[in-house]
Amino acid sequence: xxxxxxxxxxxxxxxxxxxxxxxxxxxxxxxxxxxxxxxxxxxxxxxxxxxxxxxxxxxxxxxxxxxxxxxxxxxxxxxxxxxxxxxxxxxxxxxxxxxxxxxxxxxxxxxxxxxxxxxxxxxxxxxxxxxxxxxxxxx
Amino acid sequence: xxxxxxxxxxxxxxxxxxxxxxxxxxxxxxxxxxxxxxxxxxxxxxxxxxxxxxxxxxxxxxxxxxxxxxxxxxxxxxxxxxxxxxxxxxxxxxxxxxxxxxxxxxxxxxxxxxxxxxxxxxxxxxxxxxxxxxxxxxxxxxxxxxxxxxxxxxxxxxxxxxxxxxxxxxxxxxxxxxxxxxxxxxxxxxxxxxxxxxxxxxxxxxxxxxxxxxxxxxxxxxxxxxxxxxxxxxxxxxxxxxxxxxxxxxxxxxxxxxxxxxxxxxxxxxxxxxxxxxxxxxxxxxxxxxxxxxxxxxxxxxxxxxxxxxxxxxxxxxxxxxxxxxxxxxxxxxxxxxxxxxxxxxx
Numbered sequence: 001x002x003x004x005x006x007x008x009x010x011x012x013x014x015x016x017x018x019x020x021x022x023x024x025x026x027x028x029x030x031x032x033x034x035x036x037x038x039x040x041x042x043x044x045x046x047x048x049x050x051x052x053x054x055x056x057x058x059x060x061x062x063x064x065x066x067x068x069x070x071x072x073x074x075x076x077x078x079x080x081x082x083x084x085x086x087x088x089x090x091x092x093x094x095x096x097x098x099x100x101x102x103x104x105x106x107x108x109x110x111x112x113x114x115x116x117x118x119x120x121x122x123x124x125x126x127x128x129x130x131x132x133x134x135x136x137x138x139x
Numbered sequence: 140x141x142x143x144x145x146x147x148x149x150x151x152x153x154x155x156x157x158x159x160x161x162x163x164x165x166x167x168x169x170x171x172x173x174x175x176x177x178x179x180x181x182x183x184x185x186x187x188x189x190x191x192x193x194x195x196x197x198x199x200x201x202x203x204x205x206x207x208x209x210x211x212x213x214x215x216x217x218x219x220x221x222x223x224x225x226x227x228x229x230x231x232x233x234x235x236x237x238x239x240x241x242x243x244x245x246x247x248x249x250x251x252x253x254x255x256x257x258x259x260x261x262x263x264x265x266x267x268x269x270x271x272x273x274x275x276x277x278x279x280x281x282x283x284x285x286x287x288x289x290x291x292x293x294x295x296x297x298x299x300x301x302x303x304x305x306x307x308x309x310x311x312x313x314x315x316x317x318x319x320x321x322x323x324x325x326x327x328x329x330x331x332x333x334x335x336x337x338x339x340x341x342x343x344x345x346x347x348x349x350x351x352x353x354x355x356x357x358x359x360x361x362x363x364x365x366x367x368x369x370x371x372x373x374x375x376x377x378x379x380x381x382x383x384x385x386x387x388x389x390x391x392x393x394x395x396x397x398x399x400x401x402x403x404x405x406x407x408x409x410x411x412x413x414x415x416x417x418x419x420x421x422x423x424x425x426x427x428x429x430x431x432x433x434x435x436x437x438x439x440x441x442x443x444x445x446x447x448x449x450x451x452x453x454x455x456x457x458x459x460x461x462x463x464x465x466x467x468x469x470x471x472x473x474x475x476x477x478x479x480x481x482x483x484x485x486x
Contacts, residue, residue: 024292
């Protein structure tokens with residue numbers, strides 16, 4: 001198992017918001033993303049996430065969002081983030097995902113749904129390639 | 140009514156009718172009773188009715204009868220209740236028995252009406268099992284999801300700790316081992332979830348031989364199974380099934396057979412059709428399944444393997460049933476076992 005992202009060359013830095021109430025998940029994603037040169041902001045619940053998005057003024061390229069947070073256990077936070085930061089690509093994370101939840105998340109504008117547990121670097125690669133796919137150049 | 144008419148009524152009754160005298164001897168035994176108990180009337184008429192009961196009821200029946208004749212205290216006579224009967228082949232079955240008393244020419248007779256409850260009791264048992272499986276499934280699903288979140292936290296942190304160790308260092312190899320254990324734990328949770336909440340089949344036309352060919356091809360390339368030889372023969376039309384669920388079911392069946400043979404010998408997969416069903420027989424040359432555990436091998440968490448979860452065959456059954464099919468042990472002896480997966484043919 002390789003634990004460094006496969007991309008080789010560093011991409012242009014992305015501003016990433018990581019939203020999860022589990023500090024170890026935030027730490028591992030932050031660590032992996034920073035190693036690739038990206039800027040990471042963290043939020044431990046929905047309220048913090050919304051504050052970060054609102055004060056970010058469209059700064060975030062990517063929001064990595066856990067499905068279950070202490071103050072939100074549904075997809076309404078995804079809708080709120082999409083409304084407040086329409087430019088940001090949202091990647092959902094979930095340990096509870098089923099087909100209907102995935103379909104609904106995509107319908108609400110999520111670009112990816114990642115099952116927990118995951119390969120941290122696969123998420124980093126997904127984040128980088130997902131943005132290039134939408135035309136936000138990372139070259 | 141004439142005797143002939145009474146006889147016709149007696150014989151046409153859907154329920155079994157048994158007439159005994161005051162010493163318990165059978166005097167009449169209608170056609171329905173013959174079907175229920177497996178005896179011909181001429182085999183039981185003249186015998187004590189206790190021949191139709193398992194122990195200890197058979198032993199005590201004369202006593203009950205005598206006590207009733209002395210005390211007139213009713214326990215079943217004039218009432219009726221659920222009792223256990225014994226067939227000619229020795230098997231027992233539940234039935235409802237109501238007993239009436241008649242005096243014919245000054246002699247006391249008892250008329251028993253027997254209704255076989257085997258099917259109803261079996262259906263009730265199946266419903267009870269399904270509802271308890273559903274409860275176990277719900278609990279397992281909740282647990283599996285709750286475990287996945289902290290597992291993701293530990294796994295993610297370990298992955299990023301691992302990059303801090305030099306490639307080839309002892310720490311690095313230990314950390315990789317830890318990650319492999321976490322992956323295995325996650326696979327186990329996946330198996331548990333698949334069993335607990337199998338997804339609704341996304342049905343398409345599936346060619347079973349192609350699916351099995353892919354799986355056996357995979358087995359052939361696995362060095363762990365290099366002494367295993369798989370023969371595939373027969374023909375079968377396409378089935379209406381979810382290809383991914385079916386792949387999981389067949390993989391479990393083949394792996395189970397391979398394990399039974401300790402990875403050594405000839406396994407045969409035979410396709411055929413019968414009554415609108417596609418049949419896949421998986422024949423191993425293992426030591427067979429002991430008779431006393433045969434009815435438990437499809438139960439969840441039942442395993443004979445030291446490291447098994449007991450979910451493999453239970454999942455096969457769940458998947459087969461979700462496709463309106465079934466899985467059966469066709470035969471099992473010291474020279475091997477045949478498992479049969481039956482699935483409806485695609486129309």
